[in-house]
Amino acid sequence: MNPPLIDVRNLNVTYRAGGQATHAVRELSLSVAQGQTLAIVGESGSGKTTLASALFGLLPSNAQVSAGELLIAGQNLTHASERTWRAVRGRTLAxxxxxxxVSLNPTQRIGRQVAESLAQAHGRRYPGVHADVLELLAEVGLDSPALRARQYPHELSGGMRQxxxxxxxxxxxxxxxxADEPTSALDVTVQRRILDHLEQRVQARGISLVIITHDLGVAADRADRVLVMKAGEAVEYGAPAQVLATPAHPYTRQLLAAAPAFAETAPPPVAPTAAAGSVPLLALDGISKAYRVPAVQGSASHFQALQALSLQAWAGQTLAIVGESGSGKSTALRLAxxxxxxxxxxxxxxxxxxTDLSWSQFRPLRERMQLVQQNPFAALDPRFTVFQSVVEPLVSFKRLKGAALAQAAQRLMEQVQLPAxxxxxxxxxxxxxQRQRVAIARALALQPQLLLLDExxxxxxxxxxxQILALLAQLQAELGLAYVLVSHDLAVVRSLAHQVLVLRQGQVVEYGAAGQVLGQPHSAYTRELLGAIPGQRAAARNGEQLLERPAPMAALRRAQ
Amino acid sequence: MSRYLLGRIGQALLVLWGAYSITYLILYLLPGDPLSIMLSAAGMEIDAMSPADIAKAKAYYGLDRGLLEQYLHLLWGVLHGDLGQSLTLARPVTAVLAERLPTTLALAGSAIVLSLFGGVGLAYVAAYVRWQPLKVALARLPALGFSVPVFWMGLLLIQVFAFTLGWFPATGSDGIESLVLPAVTLAIPSAAVYAQVLQRGFAGVWREPYIVTAFAKGLSRGQVQARHALRNAALPLLTLVGLQVGNTVSGAVLVETIFARNGVGRLVQEAVLRQDIPLVLAVVAVSAAAFVLVNLVVDLLYPVLDPRIAHTAKVP
Incomplete structure (x- = not known):
C-alpha cells in the first residue's frame, strides 16, 4: 500500500514570545490518503491555522516544530530547507x-496571478500560459474568463475571488x-456553491482535500474523516458519522450542541401578542432607494437598492431581514x-x-434606537477602555455623571454577563x-426600545x-426590546426571529411569521437559502439520532 | 477622467494664485514703509530725499496707486509673463530667473532621483535581509539620516571628498562633478524619510494574507518581495514624494549657500536679505508652481500604481 500523502506524527509546534513558550499544537497525529477528504474542526485559538502553516513550512519566525514528524508524499519535511519546501508548495500541496x-494581490491583474502559479509548475515563459489561465478560470466556474483575467481583484465579488x-x-x-476556512467570509448560498465546486474539482482530479473549518456542519457534510481540535490537541478523530453520532469528548458534544444547523428547530418563545390598537415600534412603508452609479455605456445609471419595502417591528419581538450581500439589508438598516x-x-x-426629520430633530430618537454592528473587532475604539466604550452614550447624552456613571457601567456589565x-x-x-458583549452593553446603555442587530x-x-444569541434572547425577554436582526445565516435567524423578511436584490421575496417562512417557504429562493445551510446532509444521514439532540439554548444553560 | 483632470488643473491654478496673493499681502502689508524698503534696496536713503523726489519714486514703483490697484497691476503683469524689475539687480526678474533656474533644477532633479533610489534601495534591502543584527542596523539608518543637519552633512562631505580625497570640487556650479556633493547632501534627508516610510510599508505588507498566498505558490522570498510586496508597500511613498519636493526647494537655499552655487536658492536668500520684493514674489510663485505641478503628477500616477483608486464616483 502506498504511504499516506500527508502523514503527521506527534507534531508539536511552539511559539516563543518574550521568553515564554506557548504550545499551539500538541502531540497531533493525522494522515490523509490520496483522494481522501479530511476536515479539521476547531474554534479560533485551537491551533488549526498553525497546523495549516506547519503543513506548508510557513510558520512565523517565532514558531517552530519542537517535536514530532511531518511527512508529505513520503518525504520527511520536519527540518527541510526552504528550497525543499518551495518544491512542495504549489506542486504537491496547494x-x-x-x-x-484580502488574499489576492490588489495591484495585480487576476490573469497574472494565476499565470504566476502556472509558471511556477511548468517553468518560466512556457508557450501556452495564456490559454491555460483561461482554461483554469473556466474550470473553476467563472463566466467570461478572458474578461476576468484582465480585471483586478477589487472588481470581483468575494465568491469570484475565492x-x-x-x-x-x-x-x-x-x-x-x-482549504483554510475557505468560505467563512462568504454568503451561505455562495458558500455552498464554492464548496460543492471545490469538492467536485477535487474528485475529478483525484486529489486529497484538507478542509479547516469552525463549522461542524461543513465538516460533517463533506469529509471522509473528521479531526476535532481543542487548545492544540486532537480530541476526536474518526469518520463523521461516528464523530457526530457518538462523540467521545465533551467538547465535541458542546460543539454539536452549539452548531445551529444541528439544533432542533426550536421556535423562540412565543412573543407577547401586540395589544389591539397599538402601533409598531418601527415601520417602513413602501420604501424605495436608488443610488447613482457611474455611467457606463449600456448599463443603468441607477442601482435600485430597495424597492417598495414595507416592514414592522414590534416591541418584545424580533424581525429578521434575510438576504445575501447586495440584497439591500444594510440599506434598510441605514434608512431605519x-x-x-x-x-x-x-x-x-x-x-x-x-422621514423628513433633520439631523438635530432626529437626535433625541437615537436614545431609543441603537445599533450593534457586525464586526466586534472593529466596532470598538481600540484606545477606549471597556468602561469608556460602555458609558459613551450616557456621556454624550449628558444622562449621568461620576459615581452614578460607574454604577450604570457595572449594571450594564451584569446585564451582558461580563465581570465588572x-x-x-x-x-x-x-x-x-466578549467584545460583542461590550458592544451590546454599549447599545443598551441608554435603555433603548429598539436594537438594530447587523449580523x-x-x-x-x-x-x-x-452564547451571544442566548444572551440576546434573554435580554429581549427581560427588557421587552424590539430587535431588527439582519443576517445571511438562516440558522441564526431560526433561533431568534418571530417574523422573517427575505430580501433579494432589493425586492421582498417573502414576509411572514418565522415558523411559516422557514417551515413552509413559498418561494424557490427561500428554499434555496434553507437548503444551503451546512450540516443537512449529515443530519439526513443520521436522521433520528440528531433530532434527539437538545436545543442550543437549553444545552448552554446547562453548560454554564 | 478628463473632467477630473480639468478640475485638478483648476485647483492647481487656484493654489498658485493663493500663494502669490498671500505672499504679496505679507510683503506689502507688514509694518514698515514699502517705499523706504524699496529705496534702501536700490541703495538710496529716504530721509535724504526731497518730497518731490519721494513722489517721483512712489510713482516709479507704482506705490501712488491704491493697494488693490497695485495688486491687480502686478497680477496682470504676471499673467503676461512680466514679473517686474528686480530692485537690487536692476534687471527684469524673468531674466534673472532664466539665468539661475537651470542650475537649481539640475540640483533639485538629481537630488530627487538620488533620494528615491537611495531611500527605496535601503528599505528594500532592509526588508530582504534576514540576519537580525544587519536588519536592525539598516532599519535605524534613516533616523540618523534625517537627524543630521543638512549644513553639517554638507561640510562633512566637502571635508572628506573635496579636501581629503580630492574627488569632487568643493564649490562652484560648472559641470557634473560640481553637482555630486550638493545633490547627495540635499538627497540624504529625503532619502531617509522615504526609507523610513517604505520600511513601515513592507512591515505592514508582509503580514497581508496575499503574501501567504504568494508563498504557498512556491515562490522564493525574493520573488514575493519583488512581485507582490514592493508595489503595495510603495503606495504611501507617492504622497510623500509630492510633499518632499517642497522641502527640496527650501533645502536648496541651504545647500546652494554651502556649496556657493549660483542657483535660485541663493538668489532667494539674497533677495530676502536685501528685501527685493519683486524677486521674492517671483521665486515664491515659481516654487509654488513646481510644488503644485509635482503634486498634480502624483495624483495622476495614483490610479496607475493602485488600480483600486479610480477617479469616479462610487456607490456607498
Missing part, C-alpha cells in the same frame, strides 16, 4: 486561503489542497437609523413620521465574544455564536 477579500484562489491552487496540479433618506415611502418610529473587573480592559485584551454573530465562532 493552499486555498481563508479570506478571499474561485480565482481555487484556480491558483489547481494551477500547480497539486496532489492535495488545504435615519442615516439615509428614502426616495419614496415613509419611515415611522413609534407612530411618529421621522473587565471595565478597565482594552478591547484587544478581550475575545471576539451580530457572523464574525464569531459557532459555540460563541450560541
Amino acid at each position: 493552499l486555498v486561503p481563508q479570506d478571499p477579500m 474561485r480565482v484562489l481555487i484556480a491558483i491552487a489547481l494551477a500547480g496540479n497539486p496532489r492535495a489542497i488545504v 437609523l435615519g442615516l439615509e433618506k428614502p426616495d419614496q415611502g415613509r419611515v415611522r418610529f413609534a407612530g411618529q413620521d421621522v 473587573s473587565y471595565l478597565d480592559r482594552l478591547p484587544r485584551e478581550l475575545s471576539g465574544g 451580530p454573530v457572523s464574525a464569531l465562532d459557532v459555540s460563541v455564536q450560541g
Whole structure:
C-alpha cells in the first residue's frame, strides 16, 4: 500500500514570545490518503491555522516544530530547507486561503496571478500560459474568463475571488489542497456553491482535500474523516458519522450542541401578542432607494437598492431581514437609523413620521434606537477602555455623571454577563465574544426600545455564536426590546426571529411569521437559502439520532 | 477622467494664485514703509530725499496707486509673463530667473532621483535581509539620516571628498562633478524619510494574507518581495514624494549657500536679505508652481500604481 500523502506524527509546534513558550499544537497525529477528504474542526485559538502553516513550512519566525514528524508524499519535511519546501508548495500541496477579500494581490491583474502559479509548475515563459489561465478560470466556474483575467481583484465579488484562489491552487496540479476556512467570509448560498465546486474539482482530479473549518456542519457534510481540535490537541478523530453520532469528548458534544444547523428547530418563545390598537415600534412603508452609479455605456445609471419595502417591528419581538450581500439589508438598516433618506415611502418610529426629520430633530430618537454592528473587532475604539466604550452614550447624552456613571457601567456589565473587573480592559485584551458583549452593553446603555442587530454573530465562532444569541434572547425577554436582526445565516435567524423578511436584490421575496417562512417557504429562493445551510446532509444521514439532540439554548444553560 | 483632470488643473491654478496673493499681502502689508524698503534696496536713503523726489519714486514703483490697484497691476503683469524689475539687480526678474533656474533644477532633479533610489534601495534591502543584527542596523539608518543637519552633512562631505580625497570640487556650479556633493547632501534627508516610510510599508505588507498566498505558490522570498510586496508597500511613498519636493526647494537655499552655487536658492536668500520684493514674489510663485505641478503628477500616477483608486464616483 502506498504511504499516506500527508502523514503527521506527534507534531508539536511552539511559539516563543518574550521568553515564554506557548504550545499551539500538541502531540497531533493525522494522515490523509490520496483522494481522501479530511476536515479539521476547531474554534479560533485551537491551533488549526498553525497546523495549516506547519503543513506548508510557513510558520512565523517565532514558531517552530519542537517535536514530532511531518511527512508529505513520503518525504520527511520536519527540518527541510526552504528550497525543499518551495518544491512542495504549489506542486504537491496547494493552499486555498481563508479570506478571499484580502488574499489576492490588489495591484495585480487576476490573469497574472494565476499565470504566476502556472509558471511556477511548468517553468518560466512556457508557450501556452495564456490559454491555460483561461482554461483554469473556466474550470473553476467563472463566466467570461478572458474578461476576468484582465480585471483586478477589487472588481470581483468575494465568491469570484475565492474561485480565482481555487484556480491558483489547481494551477500547480497539486496532489492535495488545504482549504483554510475557505468560505467563512462568504454568503451561505455562495458558500455552498464554492464548496460543492471545490469538492467536485477535487474528485475529478483525484486529489486529497484538507478542509479547516469552525463549522461542524461543513465538516460533517463533506469529509471522509473528521479531526476535532481543542487548545492544540486532537480530541476526536474518526469518520463523521461516528464523530457526530457518538462523540467521545465533551467538547465535541458542546460543539454539536452549539452548531445551529444541528439544533432542533426550536421556535423562540412565543412573543407577547401586540395589544389591539397599538402601533409598531418601527415601520417602513413602501420604501424605495436608488443610488447613482457611474455611467457606463449600456448599463443603468441607477442601482435600485430597495424597492417598495414595507416592514414592522414590534416591541418584545424580533424581525429578521434575510438576504445575501447586495440584497439591500444594510440599506434598510441605514434608512431605519435615519442615516439615509428614502426616495419614496415613509419611515415611522413609534407612530411618529421621522422621514423628513433633520439631523438635530432626529437626535433625541437615537436614545431609543441603537445599533450593534457586525464586526466586534472593529466596532470598538481600540484606545477606549471597556468602561469608556460602555458609558459613551450616557456621556454624550449628558444622562449621568461620576459615581452614578460607574454604577450604570457595572449594571450594564451584569446585564451582558461580563465581570465588572473587565471595565478597565482594552478591547484587544478581550475575545471576539466578549467584545460583542461590550458592544451590546454599549447599545443598551441608554435603555433603548429598539436594537438594530447587523449580523451580530457572523464574525464569531459557532459555540460563541450560541452564547451571544442566548444572551440576546434573554435580554429581549427581560427588557421587552424590539430587535431588527439582519443576517445571511438562516440558522441564526431560526433561533431568534418571530417574523422573517427575505430580501433579494432589493425586492421582498417573502414576509411572514418565522415558523411559516422557514417551515413552509413559498418561494424557490427561500428554499434555496434553507437548503444551503451546512450540516443537512449529515443530519439526513443520521436522521433520528440528531433530532434527539437538545436545543442550543437549553444545552448552554446547562453548560454554564 | 478628463473632467477630473480639468478640475485638478483648476485647483492647481487656484493654489498658485493663493500663494502669490498671500505672499504679496505679507510683503506689502507688514509694518514698515514699502517705499523706504524699496529705496534702501536700490541703495538710496529716504530721509535724504526731497518730497518731490519721494513722489517721483512712489510713482516709479507704482506705490501712488491704491493697494488693490497695485495688486491687480502686478497680477496682470504676471499673467503676461512680466514679473517686474528686480530692485537690487536692476534687471527684469524673468531674466534673472532664466539665468539661475537651470542650475537649481539640475540640483533639485538629481537630488530627487538620488533620494528615491537611495531611500527605496535601503528599505528594500532592509526588508530582504534576514540576519537580525544587519536588519536592525539598516532599519535605524534613516533616523540618523534625517537627524543630521543638512549644513553639517554638507561640510562633512566637502571635508572628506573635496579636501581629503580630492574627488569632487568643493564649490562652484560648472559641470557634473560640481553637482555630486550638493545633490547627495540635499538627497540624504529625503532619502531617509522615504526609507523610513517604505520600511513601515513592507512591515505592514508582509503580514497581508496575499503574501501567504504568494508563498504557498512556491515562490522564493525574493520573488514575493519583488512581485507582490514592493508595489503595495510603495503606495504611501507617492504622497510623500509630492510633499518632499517642497522641502527640496527650501533645502536648496541651504545647500546652494554651502556649496556657493549660483542657483535660485541663493538668489532667494539674497533677495530676502536685501528685501527685493519683486524677486521674492517671483521665486515664491515659481516654487509654488513646481510644488503644485509635482503634486498634480502624483495624483495622476495614483490610479496607475493602485488600480483600486479610480477617479469616479462610487456607490456607498
